[in-house]
Amino acid sequence: MRVSGSDLRLLTVFDAVVRNGGFAAAETELNISQSTISNHMTALEQRLGFTLCQRGRGGFRLTEKGRATYESARQLEKALQDFTADVASVRGELKGELRIGILDAIASDPANRLAEVVAEFGQIAPQVKLVLVQERPQDMQQKVADGLYHCAIGSYRNRIEGIEYDRLYEERHSLYCSRSHPAFSTSDAELTDARLAALPFVHRGYWRDEDSLRQIDWRVEATVYQIEPQLILIRSGRYIGLLPDHYVRQEVGAGELRAIRPSEIGYVCTFELLSPKNRRTSDIAQAFIDTVRAVWGREGPAFRVLSDRSASAATWSEPARR
Structure with a gap:
């Protein structure tokens, strides 16, 4: 199948339908009627030769081939955006889209200087559209x-x-409980490993057991995949868990949370800039990467490229990563 301009328009409709979860929800974004959306989807399915989605009273649902096509369409969209940016670079312009991934719960960290990077990059490349995910x-x-x-x-x-890894800064995590938890009013001396192991613990599902359970045989009774829901569960008074110190500094100061044995239990995450190692970097991406290095390089330790090497910064018992 050779992709034409009309195919790209049909794929744009398909993308909006998938992101919005159905024809009706995509109506506002596309500014066309449901019947027109349906006609476009039918035309795309005929062009491809298979069914992309199930629609009807049971609701909207992608088929297996539909999911695979959607992922390929996303790759195609990114490639077209990168092509546009590359052509602009040939003309001597920094114009196009820059896509950056970040982790959750980092905005409150004073060591995170991403806002400063964005401000400086905006002066260098004001026409670049940032997509921060x-x-x-x-x-x-x-x-x-x-x-x-x-x-x-x-x-x-x-x-x-x-992947090339550039060391930026460190983030410390400690073990916390809330004011309503029985451990809150118990001294650190009394909160032995054995007592802590008996308390319900909220676990981050992306940790491997051999890492996150290294020092204490935690009694895992809840699992999360982001830090905000973890904080909610710890606030409930039912669980203890490991959180970034900066993220809960205000609640600790207000007496709503306390750290348990902070000099013994915890870990340090080393945050790094991740960039492709064996692929040509666009002028836009390189300008942003250079800005990150310049901003973080002004203070503190000199930059150190860790390229594909394992470097642990753990100082207590836990893995040196989120």
């Missing part, structure tokens, strides 16, 4: 390697091939 830790590295993101800022113990 909060991504799951387990997905971000591969998406940088695959080119879905031009770069990302995150924390990982395990490296993958094809």
